Structures are given as C-alpha cells and as structure tokens.
Amino acid sequence: MALGQNREMSRPEIWDLHCHLAGVPGTTPEERLGKLLAFADRLGIARLCVSMGLELSQDPSPEKMRQENDEVLRAIRRFPARAFGLVYLNPRHTQASLDELNRCVRDGPMVGVKLWVAQRCNAPALDPLVERAAELKAFVYQHTWFNLTGNLPGESTPTDLADLASRHPQAALICGHTGGDWELAVRTIRPHRNVFADLAGSDPAAGFTEMAVRELGAERVLYGSDVPGRSFASQVAKVLGADIPDSARELILSGNLKRLLRSILKQKCLSL
Amino acid sequence: MPQPVKSEASATGISRRAFLGTAVAATALALPAERAFAATLPAAMRGGLIDVNVSLSRWPLRRLPGDNSPALVAKLRRHGVTQAWAGSFDGLLHKDLGAVNARLARECRQHGRGLLLPFGCVNPKAPDWEEELRRCVEVHRMAGVRLHPNYHGYKLDDPDFARLLRRAADRHLIVQLTLEMEDERAMHPLLRVEPVNPAPLADLVEGTPGIRLVLLNALRTLRGEPLRKLLAAGQVCVEIAMLEGVGGVARFLEQVHMRSVLFGSHAPFFYFESAFLKLQESPLSQPQLNAIRRENAQRLTPADPKHSQPGSGAGSSGMEP
Numbered sequence: 001m002a003l004g005q006n007r008e009m010s011r012p013e014i015w016d017l018h019c020h021l022a023g024v025p026g027t028t029p030e031e032r033l034g035k036l037l038a039f040a041d042r043l044g045i046a047r048l049c050v051s052m053g054l055e056l057s058q059d060p061s062p063e064k065m066r067q068e069n070d071e072v073l074r075a076i077r078r079f080p081a082r083a084f085g086l087v088y089l090n091p092r093h094t095q096a097s098l099d100e101l102n103r104c105v106r107d108g109p110m111v112g113v114k115l116w117v118a119q120r121c122n123a124p125a126l127d128p129l130v131e132r133a134a135e136l137k138a139f140v141y142q143h144t145w146f147n148l149t150g151n152l153p154g155e156s157t158p159t160d161l162a163d164l165a166s167r168h169p170q171a172a173l174i175c176g177h178t179g180g181d182w183e184l185a186v187r188t189i190r191p192h193r194n195v196f197a198d199l200a201g202s203d204p205a206a207g208f209t210e211m212a213v214r215e216l217g218a219e220r221v222l223y224g225s226d227v228p229g230r231s232f233a234s235q236v237a238k239v240l241g242a243d244i245p246d247s248a249r250e251l252i253l254s255g256n257l258k259r260l261l262r263s264i265l266k267q268k269c270l271s272l
Numbered sequence: 273m274p275q276p277v278k279s280e281a282s283a284t285g286i287s288r289r290a291f292l293g294t295a296v297a298a299t300a301l302a303l304p305a306e307r308a309f310a311a312t313l314p315a316a317m318r319g320g321l322i323d324v325n326v327s328l329s330r331w332p333l334r335r336l337p338g339d340n341s342p343a344l345v346a347k348l349r350r351h352g353v354t355q356a357w358a359g360s361f362d363g364l365l366h367k368d369l370g371a372v373n374a375r376l377a378r379e380c381r382q383h384g385r386g387l388l389l390p391f392g393c394v395n396p397k398a399p400d401w402e403e404e405l406r407r408c409v410e411v412h413r414m415a416g417v418r419l420h421p422n423y424h425g426y427k428l429d430d431p432d433f434a435r436l437l438r439r440a441a442d443r444h445l446i447v448q449l450t451l452e453m454e455d456e457r458a459m460h461p462l463l464r465v466e467p468v469n470p471a472p473l474a475d476l477v478e479g480t481p482g483i484r485l486v487l488l489n490a491l492r493t494l495r496g497e498p499l500r501k502l503l504a505a506g507q508v509c510v511e512i513a514m515l516e517g518v519g520g521v522a523r524f525l526e527q528v529h530m531r532s533v534l535f536g537s538h539a540p541f542f543y544f545e546s547a548f549l550k551l552q553e554s555p556l557s558q559p560q561l562n563a564i565r566r567e568n569a570q571r572l573t574p575a576d577p578k579h580s581q582p583g584s585g586a587g588s589s590g591m592e593p
Contacts, residue, residue, distance in 0.1 A: 024518070039519050042553050147457045148464060181458040183334070203455050203514075204546035206336045206539075228518040233549035241543035243337045244437075 001121070011247075014236065015047040015254040016040065017174070018141070018200035018224030021075060022056045027076035029054065036227060037082055043232050046254070049224075050075060050087035051114035051141070058120045062096035065089065069104050076109060084261070085110040086141060090118045091125040098132055105138050111264050113140045121156040122163035130164065133169040137263040141198070143176040146184050159183040165192040172260055174222065176202045182208050186215050192221075196256070201226030204234045209242035209252070216247030222256050308369060313356060322569035323348060323356040323547075324448070325488045325511050325536030328379050328388075331361050333460050338540035341383035347539070353550055355569070356388055359418035359448070363393025367486075369404050377412040385567055390449055396432040397425060402439065403585040409443050416446030422465045428472040428536060432479070443484040448573055449473075450488040452514075453541065467493045470502065477506040491515040491524075496577070503532045509568060511536025513547055519562070522554035528561045529570075 024032035033050060040048060053068030060068060068088050076083040087104035089097040104110040113133045119125060121142045133140050144158045145151060158179040167174050171194060178197045179185025182205075189195040197212045198221060205249045225235035239252050258272050265272060326348070330339055338344045339361075348356050358380055362372040373392035386556035392408035393403055394417045401516040417440060426433060440447045452467040459465065468489070477483055487494065487502075487510040494502070494510075502508055511534040515524055524534065537547040551561065 036518060039553055042555070043549060045498055085442060145457070146460060148459055149457050180455070202458070204543045205458075206338065206541060206543050207334060207456070225518075230516050230519055231520050231550055231553055233520075233553040234516060234546040236545040237545035240549070241545035 003225065004057045012250040013254045014043070014045040014154060014223065015049075015231070015257045016225050016227075017049050017198060017222045017257055018176070018226045019048040019050045020052050020056075020226070020228065021050060021054055021071065022052060025230045029071040030078040032081060033075040033079055037079060039227070045236070046085065047082055047233055049084045049086055049112065049223075049257075051112075052088050052116070058116065058152070059067075060088070060090050062090075062093050062100075063253075064094070065096060065100055069110075070198065073108060073110075076162055080109070084112070085157060086112040087116040087138075088114045088116070088143070091115065091121075091123060091129060092118050094125055095114065095257055097129055101129065101132055101136070101138075103132075105136050109268065110138075110209050111261055111268075112138045115140065115142045115156075117143060117152050117155040119154045120160050122160040123125060126164060127167065130168045130171045133167065137267060139172040139196075139260050141174040141176055144179045144185065145177060146179045146181040148181070158188040161195060163190055163194055164187070164251055169194055172196070174198050177226070178208070183211065186212055190215055195220070197221045198224050199237055199238050199252070200224030201230055204237050204241075206241070209238050210244060213242075213244050213248050213252075218244065218251045219256055219259075221248075221252045223253050283332055291564070309339050321353045321535060322566045322567045323352065323353050323539070323544075324534045325513050326356045326358050326388075326539050327361050327484045327541065328358050328376060329334075329361045331541060332365055335461065338544075341379050341388070344540055345383055345387055347544055347576070349462065350363075351544060353387065355360045356384075357391050357416070357448070357569075358384075358388045359391045359393060359450075363418065364420055364423040364453070367398070369393050369395060369398065371408065372412060373408060375416075377414070390414050391416045391446075393418055393420065393515070394436065395424040396430070396436040401432075405436070405443070405445075405475075407440055409445065414445070416440075416448055416484075416486075418448040418450060420450050420453075421468045428468065428470065428476065429584060434476055436477060437483055437485075440482075441480050444482070446484045446486060447488045448488050449490075449522065451490045451493055453489065455492075470494050471498070474502045474505040477502065477508060480506075483507065484536075485509070486534065486572065488536060489514045496527075500528060503528055507533050507572070508532065509572065512550055513538035513542060515550065519554050521550050522556060525554075525556075525560060530560050533564050533566055534568050535564050535566075 019036060021032045022031055024035055026032040026035055050072050053071035057064050063230050065088060072085045076085040087100055087110045089100060130140055142156055142161050144156045144161050146157055158175055161173060161175050173194055173197045175185060175189050175199050177200060180202050197216055223239050239249055328341055338347055360372050360376040366372050376390045382389040392414050394404045408417055470564060478483060485508045490510050492514045509532050512521060513536045537544045539564060
C-alpha cells in the first residue's frame, strides 16, 4: 500500500520459525513456552516453532535426544494452537535419529527436523534422515555459519548445506541463520531452489532482508528469531524495517512457513 | 523476572487489549512504506525519543538503506525521535578527522533541522589530536565526541586515552565510547577488528572527575559484574542497540539502575526498528520508559548553550521545539 492511502492496513500474521526453551526462566517446558508466548504476544507474534530441550546439548546421545524431544512435546501439547515442534536429531546416531523422526513426526505432532552442530551436514550420514524427512513432508532446519573466528568441528557452513541440497532436491532445507555472514550465504544457496534462508539469530544488520529477497525471491525467505538468545524485537525488525514490498513481507512473516507446513499438517488432519 | 504483561500494561496506563493492538499496529506501521507512525502509538511510546547512537555517511563495506542523511532523518522522525546523537562512519578509517568532523557538523545543520546532534571523532594516537578536540568544542560546538579505540589501534590502558578523557571532562564534553560496530564473526576478512576491552574503564572513570561516559554497542561484550562496577564508577550510561535476549530490556533493568540506560539504535547499520521494538517487547513501567526514551539522555546533555549547534534549533534541553 502506498503512502497516504487511507484504507485499513493489512496486518500480516507472524509465525516464528526458530525458538528454543533453553535459557528461558522456568522449571518446566510448559512454563518456559508460556513465558515465550507472553513476550511474543507483545509484538503480535502468533505462532512459534520450538526445538531442543531445557538444556542445549551439542552432541546428544540417543537418550538425551529423546529427553529433549520429550520436553518439546510437553511444551507444545500445552499450547497446541500456538506452537509447533521440530524434532532434534543427531546424525551421528543414525538409527536412533530415524526412530525419533518416526516417533515425533510420523506418530507425533512435530512438523520438522532440527539439526545443529553434531556433524557437518554434507556428511553421507545425513542422507537417510533427509530422505525420511522428505517422505514425511517435514522440512529440515540446519544451523549454519560462516564464522570468521572459526567454526566448531561439526558446525556446518552454507556450502555444506548446498552440497546436501544438491543430493536431495526433493527435500525442503532451511539454511539456519543464513550462515551469519549473509552476504556470502545468500549467494551460496542461491542456485538451490529447495533451500530457504532463515533470518534468525544474527545482528539486525540493515540490508540483510533486502538482499535475500532480491537474490532468492521473497518466497525463499523465512522469519525466525532464535529466542531466547535473541529478542523477538531485533529479529522481527529485519522484516518490519526492511525496504521490501508488503507482499514480500507477508510471505516472510508467515506465508512461506504456512506453505511449507501445509502438506504435513494436512496429513495430521490439522488446518493452518 | 519480567512482570506479567497485564499488570505492566496497566502500569503504563494502557489496557492490555489496547497495548497489543497498538503493538501490532506499530510493527505494521514501522514499514518503509511510511505511514503516520507516531500518531498511532499510545502516549507511553509516542514522541520525545532521544537516540544516542546513529551514524551518518557511508559504512565502508556496504551501502545501507538510509545511509543518506535526509532519509535517516525522515525515518527517525517518523518513529518519534526528536534528537539523535550522530557520529560519522568516516571516523572509523579516515585519517583526516578534521574534515570528517566538519562534514558531520555541516550535515547535521543542513539535514538535521534540529534533530541531529553531531559527535565528532577524535583519535588520541593521531598527531595534534587536541586541536581536533578544540575544534569540536569551539568551532562546531559539539556536545560530545565519539571514540573508536579498536579502529584507531589503541587499548584503554593507553596513557593518551586517559589524557583524552581528562581533556574531555575539562571541556564538559560527553564521551561516547564504541566497543564494536559489528559482529566479529561476520566481518570482512581484511577488516577484522576485535571489540574494545573495557576492563580498564572503571578505574579510569573513578580517576577522571566530571567525566560523562556513554558506552555504545557495549552489551554484547560487557555484562554482569564488570558492567555493574563500571556503571557504579561514575556518570556512565549504556544504550540498548546490542542488548539481546527475549524481554531483554526488562531483564537488564533487574540488573542495573534505569538511570544508566539510554535508547540507542545503531541506525542505519542496524534496522532502527530493532531497538524501538525492544521497548515494546519488554513490559516496562512508565517511569522506566521515560527514563530510557529521553530523561537519562537529557540529564547528560550539557546545560551550556555554547554546545548548541549553530542554526540547529537543538538547545541544551535535549528536545527540539
């Protein structure tokens, strides 16, 4: 809508792709998610995607993985209309990860996969997990960073994710943090149409969203915050403050995530 | 812990329903499509905002949306900013800081229309830096200076830095000390600049009577007890541009006195909306909002009318007419 027009302005719904429970005050998963939602309400954020448990674990054992996912399941069951869950997997434990994927996504309410820093994502160990996720219509969120000060041994770069994407063109892959160094990462993932850019978890550097929209198209850009380590405010500002068309803003704030979730929610007999 | 939303919204005189409505409206209105932003906000969030951390000119490594002064000023005004303390990106790498400061002062006069308050850049390792300081005060009538120790290659235990603090205090200047400009992890590999180590600062402040220090972009690296010790050492304030974490402002105010906290956006390097929305995300009382939005900055602004920018209309009160 152009400046000066008087008709009522549309208010795009905001869905947050990237939230965690670790670090939120509270003793139970339900209490912590409730606190996150109270802050989300203050900025009009309607739904949160939550992954990982009460404590962060970089290389979780199968038991720890199951425990963390159980904590997320408890949280999202308390707020079924406000939160989605992503199952946290460790590619170093392939069978245990496949079991968790089936338990939490195929047989449970979760809608996506979260991968962090246990193993770089270009490893062959990820192939069965990504294939299974694609069969279930679940997207795969992979943390990535181009860190000038050095990546962790198992920390993926956007280049690693591009390798994975070329092997799995049918899978929906999300480039977590857009690699931190977004000017490089946007170019890295640009040729891979099945890779989406996550805006979460980096400084609200002006120009980030504009470049992502220009180079990838608005339909490949997703709003996320990475709370509680980041604020909702600093991250949603990347979208609300960006010099992009309102139609692009609506896609980024919730339209694209809804599109990614439509099939899996339909399988679960849930509506958007 | 932050207070429940309902009680805090009441504390600001706004019902929860009204607050949420305006919060959503505010976020929607904060679009560059540019709407009548300020008029839609509740009184608690409207007007009278002093942003102590903006920069003019060009970031050396990227064009930024809003990196020309008229566009930046327009954006700030639309969000209710009535005064912005402006440094220059040129101060990071240019050697001729005399020219940088003269351009900054001129730019503030020409485009600020009472909104921009220039803070000149001084490098205490540069030859004859005291002349730059003199010009900032006597020629440009600046209220303060902005320092970038990491870009100028000195540590805070350098005796020249201590001397600069004393000279600034003698001249009643506010000193803005920038601890970093951007995330070290995502810097250009040929321009990698570590954040300033603030460890020597508390002792320096205690040993410099009259110094008024404002820390910019500090809250990624300076936290906890070292921060509390520094804030207690004298007239030291910190702004929120790099304050992170959900409900971050409210949680921060549980650790430090609200008199120490200023509003700073780090625009146009950061999206201005980031700092602005932090004040909405946190449940804050009206006194807390007032303190952060303007009162603390007004208290720092010198009463001496000679610091008023010639022709700017920005007087010592810190508020434009």
